[in-house]
Amino acid sequence: MKKVIRDFECAMCGRCCASQDLVQLTAYELYGLARHLEIEPAEFFSRYCVTASTTQNPTLHLYIKTEDGRCPFLKDNKCSVHEARPYACMAYPMRVYWSLTEDMKAFVRSKYPALEKTCSLFRLNDGDVLLGDYELLSRQTLAWWVDDAYFSLAGEMADLSIPYRVADFYIHDKEMMEAAKRYVVNPYHPPSAFGAELAYARISLMLQAAIWNATASFVPVKVQEAKEDERLGKFILLTADADSAKALGLLAKSGRLDLARTLAMASNAYGGRHVIASMHGSSSDHIAIGFIFHESGTIIRELTDDGKKPLYIFFKPETGDEVKLVGFPLNVKI
Ligand code: SF4
Ligand code: SF4
Incomplete structure (x- = not known):
């Protein structure tokens, strides 16, 4: 019968902390470590960190630098920052929520062969399940x-x-x-x-x-429809609550709307829909208003003439005067 392992009994050999090219970190964890060591985050960064892209994580990320594979916080085979250690260290070997011991052993063996001799992971039975702390x-x-x-x-x-x-x-x-x-x-x-x-x-x-x-605020999109209008052409009409639509209208009318960014994320994960996120703001007023919606790739391609034209978005308030539409052209990459 399969055994479910929630608590991993670490043999405290320290080998995993001495076999890493880099130790995974985020800015959030870096602040925790800096607080723990009572130093400034910038000092922690310059003393212990590096930004790098790796085969496993091709986008740039933060890491703790190691020397000859040794993490700088490994002292006498123990983690000297145990309470504030990175999540990756806390999670090991339950790096994912659910895995079979033999799969995790194969992963560790391929990446950190030195661990096989001492890590208690290799004393667990194949077929057992490692259940991470979600x-x-x-x-x-x-x-x-x-x-x-x-x-x-x-x-x-x-x-x-x-x-x-x-x-x-x-x-x-x-x-x-x-x-x-x-x-x-x-x-x-x-x-x-x-x-x-x-x-x-x-x-x-x-x-x-x-x-x-x-300062950011977000417009809750209540309803969205693809529309065609003789005067406006093809567009998406988003219905927002009255206050948000009014705030967008005031920002657009102020003439100070000089910050804009559209992020479009294609998604095949759920019916080929695209997530479109956009932020608009004023640099003089230090305010920005964002909205997020999702639409099928087919409709977006149709409305943008296969990505050649911007995607026009208009907002209307869910109550009140429907004539006062406020709109934005979005440059959506599809
Ligand atoms: S932070 Fe601590 S647990 Fe993580 S690799 Fe370094 S010594 Fe090991
Ligand atoms: S290699 Fe395994 S047993 Fe050794 S310290 Fe790391 S987690 Fe614990």
Whole structure:
């Protein structure tokens, strides 16, 4: 009978901490480590970190540097920052929510062959199930999404405090944690994958506003319809609550709308839909308003003439004067 292993009994040989090219880290964890060591995050970064892309993670990310494979925090075969150690260290060997011991052994054997002699993972029976801590894995996933989105927007780790603040905000947000948990437990289930894309889009918009040094608010989209109008042409009409539509109208009319970013994420995970996230703002007022919606790839291609034209979006308030539409052309990459 299969045994489910939730608590891994580590033999404390220290070998895993001395066999790493790099130790996975995020800005959120970096702040925790800096607090633990009572040093500034920037000092922690310059003393212990590197940004790199790896075969496993081709996008740029943060890591703890090692020397001859040894993590700088390994002292007398023990982790000297145990309470604040990175999530990847806490999770090992339950790196994913559910795995068979033999699969994890094969992974570790291929990546860190030196561990086979001493790691207690190799004393577990094949066929048993390793069950990860999904709360921990969900926090790790959210923090990782934030860094991933930050690097793709900023190109480099320009200001560590931005991904830290955004991760701290979303790790304490019930809805976002639920999306991360669903993804961690079943990443291949189409609604989980799609929920992850929506969460990633929201994170990206929040980061964009922070990079602009603007206060962000989000428009809750209530209804969306693809429309064609003689005067306006083909467009998507989004219905928002009256206050949000009014705020968008005021921003558009102010003449100070000089910040705009559209992020379009294709998704085949859930009926070939595209997640479209857009942030608009004013650099003089330091405010930005974002919205997220999803539409089928077929409709987007039709409305943009196969990606040759911008996607026109108009908002109308769910109550009140329907004539005062406020609209934006979005450059959507499809
Ligand atoms: S932070 Fe601690 S647990 Fe993680 S690799 Fe370094 S010494 Fe090991
Ligand atoms: S190699 Fe395995 S047994 Fe040794 S310290 Fe790491 S997790 Fe524990």
